[in-house]
Amino acid sequence: MRAVTWHGRDDVRVDTVPDPTIQDPTDVIVEITSSGICGSDLHLIEVMAPFMTVGDVMGHEPMGVVREVGAGVTELKAGDRVVVPFNISCGTCWMCSQGLQSQCETTQNREQGMGASLFGYTKLYGQVPGGQAEYLRVPFGNTLPIKVPEGPADDRFVYLSDVLPTAWQAVQYAAPPPGGTVLVLGLGPIGDMAARIATHLGYRVIASDVVPERIARARARGIEVIASTEQEEVVGAIREKTDGRGADAVIDAVGMEAHGSPGAKLAQKASALVPDAIMEKVMTVAGIDRLAAFNTAIEAVRRGGTVSLSGVYGGATDPVPLMRMFDKQIELRMGQANVWRWVPDILPLLTDADPLGVDDFATHRVPLEQAPQAYESFRQKQDGAVKVLLQP
Numbered sequence: 001m002r003a004v005t006w007h008g009r010d011d012v013r014v015d016t017v018p019d020p021t022i023q024d025p026t027d028v029i030v031e032i033t034s035s036g037i038c039g040s041d042l043h044l045i046e047v048m049a050p051f052m053t054v055g056d057v058m059g060h061e062p063m064g065v066v067r068e069v070g071a072g073v074t075e076l077k078a079g080d081r082v083v084v085p086f087n088i089s090c091g092t093c094w095m096c097s098q099g100l101q102s103q104c105e106t107t108q109n110r111e112q113g114m115g116a117s118l119f120g121y122t123k124l125y126g127q128v129p130g131g132q133a134e135y136l137r138v139p140f141g142n143t144l145p146i147k148v149p150e151g152p153a154d155d156r157f158v159y160l161s162d163v164l165p166t167a168w169q170a171v172q173y174a175a176p177p178p179g180g181t182v183l184v185l186g187l188g189p190i191g192d193m194a195a196r197i198a199t200h201l202g203y204r205v206i207a208s209d210v211v212p213e214r215i216a217r218a219r220a221r222g223i224e225v226i227a228s229t230e231q232e233e234v235v236g237a238i239r240e241k242t243d244g245r246g247a248d249a250v251i252d253a254v255g256m257e258a259h260g261s262p263g264a265k266l267a268q269k270a271s272a273l274v275p276d277a278i279m280e281k282v283m284t285v286a287g288i289d290r291l292a293a294f295n296t297a298i299e300a301v302r303r304g305g306t307v308s309l310s311g312v313y314g315g316a317t318d319p320v321p322l323m324r325m326f327d328k329q330i331e332l333r334m335g336q337a338n339v340w341r342w343v344p345d346i347l348p349l350l351t352d353a354d355p356l357g358v359d360d361f362a363t364h365r366v367p368l369e370q371a372p373q374a375y376e377s378f379r380q381k382q383d384g385a386v387k388v389l390l391q392p
Contacts (some may be wrong), residue, residue, distance in 0.1 A: 002392065003133035004371045006056040009049045012375045014368060017057060020129065020137035025072030028141035030082060034154035035132045036061030036362075037371075037388045038086075038162060039188050039255075040312045042379050044122065047256065048314060051122035059390075060086035060119040061161040062131025063154055066145075073141040082145035083160040084131060084138050085339035088117040091143030102336035115336065131161075132371060134392045146343055148350075155359050156350050158389065159193070164346050164358075166337040167193035167253075170310035173333035174249035176203050183207070183238050183247035183300055185293050187214035187225070189361075189387045190310050191253030195223050196356050198251075200349075206241060208234045208296075213363070213384040221357065231296045238300045246302035254293035255311020291318060298324055309334035361387055368392040 005015045020029055038061055044052055063083040066076050076082065089101035096104055104116035112124050120130015129137070138145055148157040167190050176182050182198045184191045187209035195218055198205045206224045209215055215225050226237045238247050297307045298321060307330055325332065349355055363386045366374045377385045 001134040002368055003057045003129075004059060004368065004390070005054075006044060006052045006058055007054055008045075010045055012045060012058070012372050014371050015055070017055070017133070020135050022068060022070045023137065024139060025070040026139065026141045027070045028066050028073055028076055028082075028138050028145065029068040030062070030064040030084060030136045030138050030145070031067045032062045032064040032131055032133060032136055032392050034063055034158045034365075035059050035368075035390045035392070036158060036162065036189075037132070037374060037378055037390065039190070040121075042375070043256070043312060043314070045375070048122055051124050053123065053127065056120070056122075056127065057129040057133055058120045059130035059132025060121055061158065061163070062119070062136055063148070063158045063161060064136070067135070069141060075142040076145060076147065081148050081150055081157075082138075083148055083157050084119070084136065084145055085160075085165075086118055086121075086162045087115075087336060087339055088119065088126070088128060088139060089144060089340065090140050091340065096340070099338055099341035101338040101340050103338075118336075132368070132390055134368070146340075146347075148347075152350075152352075153359070154391075155362055155389070156354075159358055159361065160339070160343065160346065160350075162337065162339070163189050163193050163361075163387075164356075165339040165342040166190050166310055167197050168342045168346055169335075169337045170194045170251045170253065170308050171198045171201065171203075172342075174198075174251050174306050174308035175333075176249040176306070179203065180248035181206065181238075181242055183234075183250045183297075185229075185234075185250065185252050185297060185300075186254035186311065187211070187218050188253065191251070192217060192386065193356065193361070194251050194253055194310065196221060199223060200355050206238060206247070211381055213381075214386055217386065229292075229296075231292065231299060234296055235299045242302065246300055247305065248302060249306045249308060250297040250301045251308045252293050252297045252311050255309070256290055256313050291320075295321065298328070298330065301328070301330060303328045304330075306331040306333065310337075362389045364388045365391055 003017045066080045087102045089104035090106035093105040107117040117126030181204045184195045184207040208226045
């Protein structure tokens, strides 16, 4: 089959790789019909490169049609249409029963000290082949895939794999009071969707970004936008809009890709000059992030407010301003989205009424063979690329 594979920093290719096969009785094989490129996929060809291996199949936002089921699968059959969550969870362990599927005890990567395995996402998370491919082996066929109805285009449901639950969890973790103000930092796919969800749930939403296409998308849905990412300007604007207090909650949908933090930026770039085998060890004990967005969140949130992190961070020694956070009595929540925890809340919204605007959320739909060009456009924010779907 054809699949998007990792070949090094800044090097994504489409190769022919072996077709997946049934390995366990509860496996299913899914023929992929759509698969998103996620902002966190870009980390794999940048700062997270030391944890990748040449030939790794990428992608963790797939959906498609079941083509083969293992002998122990009773909940699905060939021909069923499914979305595959990005985190691999058994659905039956204690953590899964608590709605913490991203911490699944069956797939935890204990040797790495990490949580549940993820499709297509480094040796830290199981080095499981991903979904930017023609076919995907999906374990836990009775509990992991999300069965969705026939009829609507893939765009209606594909974001259940990651974008929708990640954005939904970001808003739930932000937990603003009824009618409260939410500041969303970054209007990439997750920030954009989080702003839509928070608006749908009745909150006042203000967002911050500088990319014209992103700003236009948000404003078209009635969302207030601060056209800046400079900390002083964002904090000043949000306080002006909130009687000097700051936002009730801030969602950091940017993470370690934030601009600023020159020391961290230099360290991340320097990592490209060091052999990956060495950098892998260094990053697990001394890696640092660019914290510009995080620091903006701490200053922009009101005293007693909440900061919700949905942007990915990977540093081990980040200088976090704990004194400032303690003094402001800030609550901080974060983590990989627990996809199945939020599916029952989200699925009823994926109707023809389309309150979250999923049907036209993608800006680009491209053939799998054009993945390298699509990655570059998305990475460079070219051609209005905000959300890209690959279609094998």
